[in-house]
Amino acid sequence: MRRNLLLGLLVVALLAFSVSTLFAGAQREAAEREIVLTWPSIWVGQDSKADVMEEIVNEFNQQHAGRIRVVVEPQPDYDGYEDTIRTRLAARRPPDIFTFKLSPTTAVYYSGDLLMDFSADLGRDGWGDTFNQGNLNASTMGGATKSLPYEIGFTPIWYNTELFARAGIDRFPQTMDEFWEACEKLKAIGVVPTSQMTGGTNSWTSMLWYTHFLGSYGGPDVWERAWDDRAFEQAAAIIKRLYSDGNTTRDAIGADAGVSSGHYMNERTAMFINGAWFIGRIRDDAPDVYRATELAPAPKAGNYHGHQVGWLHTNLAAAHTDDPARREAVVTFMRHLTSPENAKRVSLAAGSLLAVEFELGPQDQLDPLQAKFIEAGNQAEFLIDHMEASMPVDVVYELGQALGSMVLEDRSPREFVQMLQAAEN
Amino acid sequence: MRNLSSKSNRNRKWIVLFLTPVGVLFVAFFLYPIVFVTILSFMEWNGIEPMSFIGIGNFRYLFADSVFRTSIQNNVIWALSAALLQIPLALVIALILAREPRGWRFFRTVYFLPNVISLVALAMMWTALYNPEFGLINHLLERVGADHMTRNWLGEIETALPALIFSYQIYIGYFMVIILAGTLSIPKSFYEAAMIDGANVFQQEVHITLPAIRGIIITAGTLAVAFALRQFETTFLMTAGGPANRTPVMGLYMYRRMAGLTYGRAAATGVLIIVLGIVVLSALQRVFGKADAVEDARQ
Numbered sequence: 001m002r003r004n005l006l007l008g009l010l011v012v013a014l015l016a017f018s019v020s021t022l023f024a025g026a027q028r029e030a031a032e033r034e035i036v037l038t039w040p041s042i043w044v045g046q047d048s049k050a051d052v053m054e055e056i057v058n059e060f061n062q063q064h065a066g067r068i069r070v071v072v073e074p075q076p077d078y079d080g081y082e083d084t085i086r087t088r089l090a091a092r093r094p095p096d097i098f099t100f101k102l103s104p105t106t107a108v109y110y111s112g113d114l115l116m117d118f119s120a121d122l123g124r125d126g127w128g129d130t131f132n133q134g135n136l137n138a139s140t141m142g143g144a145t146k147s148l149p150y151e152i153g154f155t156p157i158w159y160n161t162e163l164f165a166r167a168g169i170d171r172f173p174q175t176m177d178e179f180w181e182a183c184e185k186l187k188a189i190g191v192v193p194t195s196q197m198t199g200g201t202n203s204w205t206s207m208l209w210y211t212h213f214l215g216s217y218g219g220p221d222v223w224e225r226a227w228d229d230r231a232f233e234q235a236a237a238i239i240k241r242l243y244s245d246g247n248t249t250r251d252a253i254g255a256d257a258g259v260s261s262g263h264y265m266n267e268r269t270a271m272f273i274n275g276a277w278f279i280g281r282i283r284d285d286a287p288d289v290y291r292a293t294e295l296a297p298a299p300k301a302g303n304y305h306g307h308q309v310g311w312l313h314t315n316l317a318a319a320h321t322d323d324p325a326r327r328e329a330v331v332t333f334m335r336h337l338t339s340p341e342n343a344k345r346v347s348l349a350a351g352s353l354l355a356v357e358f359e360l361g362p363q364d365q366l367d368p369l370q371a372k373f374i375e376a377g378n379q380a381e382f383l384i385d386h387m388e389a390s391m392p393v394d395v396v397y398e399l400g401q402a403l404g405s406m407v408l409e410d411r412s413p414r415e416f417v418q419m420l421q422a423a424e425n
Numbered sequence: 426m427r428n429l430s431s432k433s434n435r436n437r438k439w440i441v442l443f444l445t446p447v448g449v450l451f452v453a454f455f456l457y458p459i460v461f462v463t464i465l466s467f468m469e470w471n472g473i474e475p476m477s478f479i480g481i482g483n484f485r486y487l488f489a490d491s492v493f494r495t496s497i498q499n500n501v502i503w504a505l506s507a508a509l510l511q512i513p514l515a516l517v518i519a520l521i522l523a524r525e526p527r528g529w530r531f532f533r534t535v536y537f538l539p540n541v542i543s544l545v546a547l548a549m550m551w552t553a554l555y556n557p558e559f560g561l562i563n564h565l566l567e568r569v570g571a572d573h574m575t576r577n578w579l580g581e582i583e584t585a586l587p588a589l590i591f592s593y594q595i596y597i598g599y600f601m602v603i604i605l606a607g608t609l610s611i612p613k614s615f616y617e618a619a620m621i622d623g624a625n626v627f628q629q630e631v632h633i634t635l636p637a638i639r640g641i642i643i644t645a646g647t648l649a650v651a652f653a654l655r656q657f658e659t660t661f662l663m664t665a666g667g668p669a670n671r672t673p674v675m676g677l678y679m680y681r682r683m684a685g686l687t688y689g690r691a692a693a694t695g696v697l698i699i700v701l702g703i704v705v706l707s708a709l710q711r712v713f714g715k716a717d718a719v720e721d722a723r724q
Contacts, residue, residue: 083684090472090688105686108473198580199665201684250557253580253668259556268558394685401492404668408582 035329037070039097042081044074048280048350056345060336068329070097079201089114094319096330102139102147102315105393109317115146116318121331130340135355138312146317148338149355153313153386155208155275156295156376163191163270163292172296176238179299183247186270195263195272196248198400199256202388206239206252207399208273209298211309211386213238217302220382223390227421231302236406236413238301243407253404265289275313276373279351283367293369295376306381311389312355353377391424398423459699465692472688483693492670493694496678497701499586503656503674504705506590507649515600516642520630522601523608533605536598548662551592555579555663579664586672593659600645607641608634643713647706654702675701 039057043049057070073095075081082101088094094114100106109115122128122145128136135149159172167186173179183193196206214222218231225231242248249255249263264272265286282290297306316337318330336342343356344364351370360366366374377383388396402419405411411419466483468476487493518536522529539547554561555578563575578588611634619629635642657676660666666673666681675698682691 086472086684086686108471108686111473114473198667201665250577251580253577254585254664255580263558392685394681394687397681397684400665401667401670404580405670408669 033325034066035068035326037068037096037326037329037333038073039070040073040075040081040084040095042075042078042099044072045076047076048277049346049352052346052349056337056342060333063336064332068332070333094317096326097316097318097333099150099314099316100147101388102312103389103393104391107141110141110144110146113320116320116327116330117144117146118148118331118334119143119145121335127335127338130338130343130356132355132357135312139315147315148317148334149312150316150338151277151312151314152310152353152355153275153389154308154310154353154373154377154383155273155386156308156373157212157298158264158272158274158293158295160264160267160270160289160292161294162288163189163267167191167270172294173299174305176299176301180241187246191267192249192263192269193247193271194242195260195269196242196252197255197257197260198253198403199259200400202396203400203403204257205260205273206242206403207387207396208309209242210235210239210399211384212273212298212307213301215307215309215382215384216298216300216304219304220307220384223385227417227424232417232420233413234302236416239403240406240413240416243403253407273309276351276353276370279367279369279373280349283351283369290369295369295372297376297380304381306379308376308380308383309386310377310380310383311385391420394423395420462692462695465689466696468689468692470688471686473686476689479689483689484697486690487693487697492666492673493675493678495670496673496675497697499672499674500654500656500698500701501705502586503590503593503653504650506593507653508646508709510590511594511597511649512600512642512646514594515597515645516604518597519601519604519608520634522605523634524626533602536601538598539595540599544658545662547592547595548659552579552663555588555592580668582668582671585664585668589659589663589672592663593656600649603645603648604638604641607638611637643709646713647709650705650709651702654698654705 041053043053054072057072061069075084085095085098085100089109092114100109119140122131122136131149132152135152136145139145139147139149157172163186164170164172164182167182167189169182169185173182186193194209196209197203198206213235214231217234218225218229222229222231243252249259249268251259261272261274261278261281263269265282267289279290282293297308299305316334318334321327321330338356340356340358343354344358344360346352347354347358347370348364348366351367351373353370353373387399398420402416405419406413406416465476467478467480469479469482470476518532522533553559557563557575557577557580560578562578566572566574576584578584615633615637616629619633624632655676656674657680660672660674660677661680664672666677675694679691679694679698682688682694
């Protein structure tokens with residue numbers, strides 16, 4: 001009996017100790033008033049923005065020591081990152097800060113009160129004026145800006161001038177006839193003309209090639225047209241040919257972005273498509289190819305020419321909160337991250353193009369290839385979004401399968417388009 | 426009598442006490458998800474907005490989708506390959522190693538090793554081996570003058586699924602270890618008696634080993650089929666269901682529906698995976714009899 005009593009007292013004492021410790025901890029936290037914001041970030045590890053982002057976050061944490069602390073949760077896998085965000089939103093537990101690609105599928109994130117609305121804050125102290133207004137408008141739905149435009153995707157065709165010169169091609173083809181002729185010349189010297197891929201979640205490189213040609217046939221509003229518009233089929237016919245006759249590598253069906261870019265960096269292929277974020281990688285891993293690279297719009301296939309594929313690549317978002325202090329902390333960090341000075345640092349360090357506008361001074365060393373990106377953007381007749389920014393995720397997933405089917409089973413471009421259309425339903 | 430009754434009550438309390446944590450975990454992580462997924466399979470839900478009831482609409486969609494039908498077919502092929510390829514291979518290796526030839530412990534470790542290596546790393550390795558441009562398989566074929574046999578192994582309709590299944594055979598070590606453990610537990614005297622009676626090695630295996638480890642083989646087979654039915658990672662990492670929708674499995678199909686924010690369809694797929702699993706595993710038990718791990722251990 002006495003033993004039981006002692007045991008009971010011991011349990012009560014332990015419980016009391018635990019509760020008091022917790023209580024003391026909570027009191028201490030309240031006294032410190034430090035707000036901790038978690039940010040699952042893809043800009044870590046090998047990402048070209050990783051180092052500069054770490055610096056920016058560290059500086060912010062130092063400036064706001066004891067009041068606000070941003071904790072980065074590294075998540076270097078892009079697809080895994082999207083899965084995480086999707087799951088956390090479905091569980092109604094969005095991270096304090098996160099990024100996502102704004103698309104017809106992810107636009108649903110704007111529904112309800114999951115995300116913080118920055119529209120009122122953007123009007124304060126001219127914060128909203130620092131953004132490209134077109135990008136800001138694209139991120140505003142029903143008057144609510146529930147994500148901030150950050151990185152812009154801009155993907156001209158990259159081509160290796162040295163391989164072109166070796167093949168006897170003196171300029172990038174302007175018409176499709178010239179383009180196919182150039183392909184033959186490249187093949188004659190043992191170089192595969194283009195990098196393509198059907199792997200990954202979006203068949204990245206081939207999706208961009210398809211979008212370029214779609215723009216040439218359908219013009220700036222092509223994504224607003226119905227699937228039976230001829231442009232979809234005509235662009236598909238070109239892609240089919242690009243996958244045939246040795247115009248791409250043998251592993252293109254099933255290849256992922258690493259394989260596709262690897263071929264270009266190893267000079268197996270002479271043409272490739274990607275965004276400015278790839279500059280850091282190619283500069284470090286394939287300096288000769290980096291120096292030989294020039295950028296161009298797609299050759300004229302339809303009625304339009306000189307356009308480029310450009311879209312909002314990454315938006316910054318935050319979890320909605322009713323706590324004014326927490327809200328202010330998030331806004332403070334977002335303002336820090338998207339300040340023109342920090343945007344310039346990110347852009348110069350990583351080669352990225354951002355939706356935040358900034359001035360370049362004479363002392364700023366702009367990467368030569370990045371300068372070509374900016375020039376290509378300025379010269380573009382018009383910009384069109386790529387497929388991933390314009391179509392539901394299911395259509396984008398189906399693109400790789402439809403490409404595989406069109407090439408391997410010799411399906412017609414019409415059937416290719418029908419597969420995409422079926423995936424939308 | 427009163428003593429017995431109070432003792433029984435006290436035992437019941439302890440039983441309840443010990444079972445409660447497991448019961449709570451079972452309800453939270455097994456029963457609740459299954460009930461939720463079943464309810465969700467009759468709903469339309471994008472994960473953000475409220476759900477709406479649509480009856481059997483999701484199931485109707487799935488059966489009308491040729492990719493889903495291919496996914497079921499592929500899951501069945503995976504299950505068959507597990508039963509007809511993986512287990513027989515594991516059995517043969519286990520029987521050889523059970524004879525304890527020179528270096529058998531080393532080979533046992535080598536065969537089991539892939540099970541402790543990251544699946545992602547192995548998938549990357551196989552993808553590189555299969556690559557038509559720089560992969561080792563095509564390179565070896567070219568070296569022996571069989572250029573005509575080189576392929577884009579993961580990128581051609583005829584070879585993609587067999588290539589995936591072949592790569593998965595690297596996991597036979599898991600089943601080999603299970604079967605080997607059972608085989609090594611058979612008393613040596615059985616074999617000695619058989620040898621005195623003039624039985625050769627083949628006869629010993631057929632008449633002693635196989636009957637003795639029958640339950641273990643069925644257990645291993647059931648596990649292999651269950652693993653095959655929930656196949657996802659290898660397909661996702663190596664082909665993502667391609668080329669031309671030839672290699673998807675139900676797990677991958679479900680993942681894609683989630684990525685497209687059609688959670689109702691994903692849940693309906695999940696329900697059908699459970700149903701298929703129950704049907705296949707019940708059929709296995711009916712055909713091969715009951716295989717109980719505890720019973721096996723007693724043997």
